Each structure stands twice: as structure tokens, then as C-alpha cells.
Amino acid sequence: MLIKLEDVSYVYSAKTAYEQRALDHVDLEIPQGQFVGVIGHTGSGKSTLIQHFNGLMKPAEGRVLCDEEDIWAEGYDRHALRFKVGLVFQYPEHQLFEMDVLTDVCFGPKNQGLTEEEALRKARRSLAHCGVPEELYGKSPFELSGGQKRRAAIAGVLAMDPEVLILDEPTAGLDPKGRRDIFEQIASLQKKRNLTIILVSHSMEDVAKYADRLIVMNHGIKQYDGTPREVFRHYKELEKIGLAAPQITYVMNDLKRKGLDVDTDILTVEEARDAILEALRKAGKGTKRPGDPERGQK
Secondary structure (H helix, E strand, C coil): CCEEEEEEEEEECCCCCCCEEEEEEEEEEECCCCEEEEECCCCCCHHHHHCCCCCCCCCCEEEEEECCEECCCCCCCHHHHHHHEEEECCCHHHHCCCCCHHHHHHHHHHHCCCCHHHHHHHHHHHHHHCCCCHHHCCCCHHHCCHHHHHHHHHHHHHCCCCCEEEEECCCCCCCHHHHHHHHHHHHHHHHHHCCEEEEECCCHHHHHHHCCEEEEEECCEEEEEECHHHHHCCHHHHHHCCCCCCHHHHHHHHHHHCCCCCCCCCCCHHHHHHHHHHHHHHCCCCCCCCCCCCCCCC
16 A cells, blocks of 8 residues: 655644644655654654544645545545554553453454454464464453553554554553564564554664664654665754664764774664674774784784
8 A cells, every 4th residue: 555645734723822733744655565664752743644644634734645545535435444554552552442352353353344253363363473372362451461462452453454554652661672572573564464564663773773764753844754874864963853863873973983984874783793893804903802812922
């Protein structure tokens, strides 16, 4: 599914003293299969933007198109669209409400008109894909840990076989291991199902590692749109709008300023390690590993 926004604006409390322009003439296009990160400071328009993708919000100006069809045209089936474009909110456990996990995940497929048997098949498949062990299927969602609740909530959306999965801060409040596990599962799901993933996150390390493309929102305007490497080259400009680059970006730029010939576009620790070792080798400084004899010694 191709999602396209053409000159989209959205205004809260229009024509009142509290009027606020949350989106300001935004143009963008998201093709099927991309992993897109959406970043921006609080109030930048991120959440407003993603709620336009499946028709939860209607633009004040401009058009939202899915596969070249205007989703606000007369007769367009937005109910069906929301099965194709699934949205997992910031605290997805608030989307859990049934007596047990399996029943909860069956809710979406049943709402699509599927039989009990088909809904169960899809629910079990999605729970397995999300890494929820079978022994949890009969438990109340509220007995699960934070990470397990997130996985169950994501499985509930995936059971409807969406083409696009939108995740609004899906790891908020989780510890580092829980956050890493969720992101690894999402990245795996994207490859298995050729999903379009649209991820809103405050973690620059996470979007740098997983996203193919970053969209930076600032006061309702799309300020940057490119690969993580392209966007984080503007780390000083990002700081001015309340954002930062991954920590490794600062490390590599500091090393460059101190004379080490390294690539400042590097975004992961693994890449940085290899680049630093290579730069030291080229500089003739070499590297000494623990236990190696000093030069000139045997």
C-alpha cells in the first residue's frame, strides 16, 4: 500500500483563541515495505501526522491518499482502511480488554467477519510471530509483564493482516532489554510479512538502527526527510529543535575534530569499532591487544 499526503494541514481548536496549527502543508509519500521513523520534540506534530494515515483525523486542508485513492472522498470505506493500516498507541496495553490473551487477539479478525476457527488461526500465528509463548494465551492480559502486554497488543493488530503497522512509542516505559526485544521482533516481522512500519520514537539509537528512512517534524512542518545517515548529519540543527543524534554520532565527530580520519556518518557501535581500528591502522599507530608484547620484544 502506498500512502501519500498532499499539502496536508491540521488545526486544533480552529477559529478560537486556542487555535494551534499541528500540521502545516505536509507533503510525503511512503511506499510499501519501508521502515520509517518519525521523530520530533513534544508538540512537533508526530502523533497528529500518523493519525492521518488511517483516517482517525481529517485534514483541514490537503488530501490523504492510499493507493492513489482519497480516503476522505465520498463513498470511501475508512472502516476497511483501518484493518489495512493498523495503529498501536503509545501504551498499547490500554488496547487490551478481553478476559484472556487469545480472545483479545481474536477480537480484530472476528470484527473483520472471519469465522471463529479462522480468527483463532490468525491470532495464534500473530502471537507466535510476536514471541508470546503459548502458556500465556489463557492468562488475563493484565497478568502479563509490560513487555508481554506490548507484544500481545501488537499481535492483536497483526492478526488483522495489515499492510501498514504504525507504532507510537511502542517501548515507552520498558527497560533496555524489553525495548531491544520488542524492536528485534518488529524488525523480524517486517521482513517476514513485507510490512510497512511507521515508528514514532524518542530514541535516536533505535531509529538509527532499525529505520530505512527518518522524517523529522518541527512545529507541524516536515523539516528533514532522508536516510538516518543523511538526517543525523544535521545533528547541530537537530539540537536547535530539541533533538539529538545517537551518541555514537557525537563520538565520531569528536574523533574527527581531533585528527582521526573516521567516517562521521556511522550510527552503530559495531561500525564505529571497525572504523576506529581501521583509521588507527592507516595512521600507523596500530592497536595493542592485552597480552601482546611491546614492540621490539619477543
